[in-house]
Amino acid sequence: MPEARVCLVCRRPLKGRADKKFCDDHCRNAFNNQLKSGKNLYVRYINKVLKRNRRVLEALCPPNKKQFKVSKERLMRLGFSLEFFTHSETDANGEICRYCYEFGYVSIEDDQFLVTKRREELRTPASARDDWMQEPLKDHK
Ligand SMILES: [Zn+2]
Secondary structure (H helix, E strand, O other): OOOOOEOOOOOOEOOOOOOOOOOOHHHHHHHHHHHHHHHHHHHHHHHHHHHHHHHHHHHHOOOOOOEEEEEHHHHHHOOOOOOOOOEEEEOOOOOEEEEEOOEEEEEEOOOEEEEEEOOHHHHOOOOOOHHHHHOOOOOOO
């Protein structure tokens, strides 16, 4: 006995062509949107964390100042996540500076962080041109 075919979204029985998967366009669109959002969920989550981190640092940065200290506890309270950062640098002393976009932070004494706001326009690599960002990926093998 053939399996009763049902719509992948609403589970209603399907009539018509054997390769039909959805009862109508509404269900097809719903399915495709779900698939798309599922694929990007992880990327979107990390982007959200990074944006939140940046918002926290920006809110803490005193006006007209490039550097400030903040306790780890205060960062945590404001919802800052130490898990994700945009990039990192190791200085001559082996000290690791982690970045959230233009804000660099290093761990200092007593669970404090020293945060430095860089002038991001000076640090943006020349390769970050729009056309470069849009280029298809090349495999240089
Ligand atoms: Zn349906």
